[in-house]
Amino acid sequence: MSIHLIVLEMKKLLGSLDHCLDKAVAYGSERKFDANVLLQSRLAPDMFSLLRQIQAACDQAKYAASRSAGKEPPAHPDNEASIDDLKKRIGAVVAYLGTFTAADFDGVESRTVSLPRWEGKKMPAADYFVEHAMPNFFFHFTTAYAILRHNGVPVGKRDYLGAISYK
Amino acid sequence: MSIHLIVLEMKKLLGSLDHCLDKAVAYGSERKFDANVLLQSRLAPDMFSLLRQIQAACDQAKYAASRSAGKEPPAHPDNEASIDDLKKRIGAVVAYLGTFTAADFDGVESRTVSLPRWEGKKMPAADYFVEHAMPNFFFHFTTAYAILRHNGVPVGKRDYLGAISYK
Numbered sequence: 001m002s003i004h005l006i007v008l009e010m011k012k013l014l015g016s017l018d019h020c021l022d023k024a025v026a027y028g029s030e031r032k033f034d035a036n037v038l039l040q041s042r043l044a045p046d047m048f049s050l051l052r053q054i055q056a057a058c059d060q061a062k063y064a065a066s067r068s069a070g071k072e073p074p075a076h077p078d079n080e081a082s083i084d085d086l087k088k089r090i091g092a093v094v095a096y097l098g099t100f101t102a103a104d105f106d107g108v109e110s111r112t113v114s115l116p117r118w119e120g121k122k123m124p125a126a127d128y129f130v131e132h133a134m135p136n137f138f139f140h141f142t143t144a145y146a147i148l149r150h151n152g153v154p155v156g157k158r159d160y161l162g163a164i165s166y167k
Numbered sequence: 168m169s170i171h172l173i174v175l176e177m178k179k180l181l182g183s184l185d186h187c188l189d190k191a192v193a194y195g196s197e198r199k200f201d202a203n204v205l206l207q208s209r210l211a212p213d214m215f216s217l218l219r220q221i222q223a224a225c226d227q228a229k230y231a232a233s234r235s236a237g238k239e240p241p242a243h244p245d246n247e248a249s250i251d252d253l254k255k256r257i258g259a260v261v262a263y264l265g266t267f268t269a270a271d272f273d274g275v276e277s278r279t280v281s282l283p284r285w286e287g288k289k290m291p292a293a294d295y296f297v298e299h300a301m302p303n304f305f306f307h308f309t310t311a312y313a314i315l316r317h318n319g320v321p322v323g324k325r326d327y328l329g330a331i332s333y334k
Contacts, residue, residue, distance in 0.1 A: 001168060001169070001170050001275065001293050001296070001297070002168070003168050005293065005294075005297050006297055006301075009297050009298060009301075009302065012298075013302065043210070043313055043316060043317045044316045044317055044319070047316060108168065114333075118333050121333040121334055122333055122334070123331070123332055123333040123334065126168050126172065127172075127332055129168070130168070130172050130173055130176050131176060131179075131328070131331055131332060132328070132331055134173075134176075135176065135180065135305070135327070135328055136328070138302070138305035138309060139309055139312075139324070139327060139328075142305060142306055142309035142310060142313070143309060143313055145306075146210050146309070146310055146313050149210060149211045149214060150210045150211055150317075152211070157306070160302070160306060161298070161299070161302055161303070161306075164290070164298055164299055165290055165294055165298060166281075166285050166288040166289055166290040167288055167289070167290065
């Protein structure tokens with residue numbers, strides 16, 4: 001199985017997140033509140049807010065792809081302040097993930113990844129993808145969904161998974 | 168990258184979940200409540216309780232491995248009623264996932280998966296793994312973690328990710 005397949009899944013799930021944000025805006029309209037207030041919501045006082053969860057999900061998907069492919073990712077300065085801003089950020093990462101081809105991941109077995117906070121330690125790129133980037137992506141993506149759900153936004157498992165390609 | 172690598176990651180993450188349940192029990196002792204009350208907690212009234220989230224995370228990991236490898240999985244009747252019961256269920260699935268080798272997934276490209284509720288539709292086993300089993304696993308696993316966190320259990324990202332194998 002190619003890492004590319006999982007990168008495409010992350011791209012799809014970021015599309016789901018964008019769709020869930022649309023549902024949050026519609027829910028706000030219906031209930032007469034500004035959906036942007038949800039961005040400061042969190043499940044515990046020492047967890048990231050929805051805003052940070054979405055930024056982190058975007059970053060983890062971006063880094064999962066770029067570091068496995070040995071490419072320099074685009075920078076995103078975390079300056080979003082509204083759902084509109086976050087939808088643009090998601091759109092930028094979805095577009096970036098769309099630039100990868102299966103061939104970009106061919107050399108993953110020979111690559112290593114090292115993050116600044118690892119103090120010189122490193123790991124094979126495939127292990128980084130599976131042990132670090134992918135679970136971190138799902139952590140922030142799922143928590144973002146859970147915050148919306150906890151606040152009454154009418155999203156369900158289908159909004160999370162998106163369309164399944166059985167035929 | 169082998170599907171086996173991701174199955175081993177799911178196995179590791181179920182170990183993290185077991186560890187988080189230990190922390191929940193310790194937190195209950197410290198705060199003088201029965202940690203089993205957490206099993207009925209949920210983030211929204213129409214979401215699964217912690218009990219069901221953990222059962223579902225176990226099932227998704229089990230099915231991810233067995234269906235990709237073309238094997239019949241062991242049955243688990245969802246009769247758990249306590250944290251002790253759930254720890255046994257997790258232990259059984261961790262042991263089951265440990266029986267797989269990389270070679271078990273060699274034929275994944277030629278396998279298809281079809282679930283009863285798909286009404287005769289099917290999909291390639293690798294697509295099933297990436298589009299269905301894996302995100303469903305992370306959905307239930309992360310939501311279980313979030314329910315504990317939301318209830319004050321002192322778990323953090325390291326408890327979620329477990330040890331990272333950089334060197």
